[in-house]
Amino acid sequence: MFVNVIVTTSCRERTLRKKERIWFSLSENIVDIERQTKPKMLVGALLICLSVIPSCVFPQECGLRKIRNASGGRVKRIVGGTQSSQGKWPWQAALFFKGRHYCSGAVISSTWILTAAHCFSPFTSHKPTDWTSVLGDHHLKERDERFEQRRKILNITIHENYKSMWFEGIYDTPPMNDVAILKVHKQLVFNNYVQPLCLPRPGDVFAPNEECYVAGWGHTQWNGTQPDILRESKVRIVSREVCNQEKSYNGTIHGTAMCAGFPQGGIDACEYDSGGPLVCKKCGRHYAAGLVSWGEKCALPNKYGVYANLTVLTPWITGKISTSEQGNGVLRG
Ligand code: ARG
Numbered sequence: 001m002f003v004n005v006i007v008t009t010s011c012r013e014r015t016l017r018k019k020e021r022i023w024f025s026l027s028e029n030i031v032d033i034e035r036q037t038k039p040k041m042l043v044g045a046l047l048i049c050l051s052v053i054p055s056c057v058f059p060q061e062c063g064l065r066k067i068r069n070a071s072g073g074r075v076k077r078i079v080g081g082t083q084s085s086q087g088k089w090p091w092q093a094a095l096f097f098k099g100r101h102y103c104s105g106a107v108i109s110s111t112w113i114l115t116a117a118h119c120f121s122p123f124t125s126h127k128p129t130d131w132t133s134v135l136g137d138h139h140l141k142e143r144d145e146r147f148e149q150r151r152k153i154l155n156i157t158i159h160e161n162y163k164s165m166w167f168e169g170i171y172d173t174p175p176m177n178d179v180a181i182l183k184v185h186k187q188l189v190f191n192n193y194v195q196p197l198c199l200p201r202p203g204d205v206f207a208p209n210e211e212c213y214v215a216g217w218g219h220t221q222w223n224g225t226q227p228d229i230l231r232e233s234k235v236r237i238v239s240r241e242v243c244n245q246e247k248s249y250n251g252t253i254h255g256t257a258m259c260a261g262f263p264q265g266g267i268d269a270c271e272y273d274s275g276g277p278l279v280c281k282k283c284g285r286h287y288a289a290g291l292v293s294w295g296e297k298c299a300l301p302n303k304y305g306v307y308a309n310l311t312v313l314t315p316w317i318t319g320k321i322s323t324s325e326q327g328n329g330v331l332r333g
Helices: 002-013 020-035 037-057 308-325
Strands: 092-097 100-107 112-115 131-135 149-158 179-185 211-216 231-238 256-259 275-283 285-294 303-311
Touching: 092 112, 100 285, 112 256, 131 179, 179 308, 211 285, 256 285, 285 308, 303 308
Parallel strands: none
Antiparallel strands: 092 100, 092 131, 100 112, 112 179, 131 149, 149 179, 211 231, 211 275, 231 256, 256 303, 275 285, 285 303
């Protein structure tokens, strides 16, 4: 009975809509089965529930799109992508360096934004006052107070072991630990246009071939121009093995990086998309599987997009934030 209560509770805790009914009926079945005292079936149902449910238990709200029929656009192909619609990627942050759009980021709580460490390079600066973030942005050049929340950056924390080979004169190797967290000066207000993205939980797997999305205001082709309106692309997770093949990145993809894209190329993130999340849906929630980090030019065949691997880097992120917030549990995911 004790176990039953735990299982029923954990099954009820997840907020997923489609699968909800399945788990509700599963948990109810467990009660029924118990009444009928069929211990073998109870154990079977329990095992199914325990093996699947932990990945669907959410302590807090994150990764939910509030605008139900936020549609993808058809116009403007952008490195194989399409124009997005307002509110479709409510965790997408636009980061401005001295007023110029430079990188993207991902909202993970009302005060913290995730981005790529390499956004803070000798070409820019590590000075928080040089940076601003806009949440709920869509038209980069238009100010629309109905959607946008503008925030100053209070501090920038870059991964201590971030290393860019580029600055060492090695151009064919992606940066290591390409992650940074930004604290905003004033809490964000979550609404239809601004929402936090979930972080992967330990053990979450974003498997090869899984469909994920990347959005940004980056170049529409290598050496191209920046669009004014947010665009999005669907990309597929690529295994480290495939990404490390000779014709791809030839063994340079290390553990803190991951790849996504297509062998034939044509669809990819590009310059100025950096720091934006690679978003994968699990159990009805959107997760940050990675952050745009690197690539050889953009959308070339076998030259997949390389992302900071958040499955590996999340403990660093949560560690930094909980030290800063003294364990207030502000994170979702
Ligand atoms: N480093 C680039 C930036 O700063 C992102 C490159 C992503 N490239 C790619 N082919 N996926 O915006």
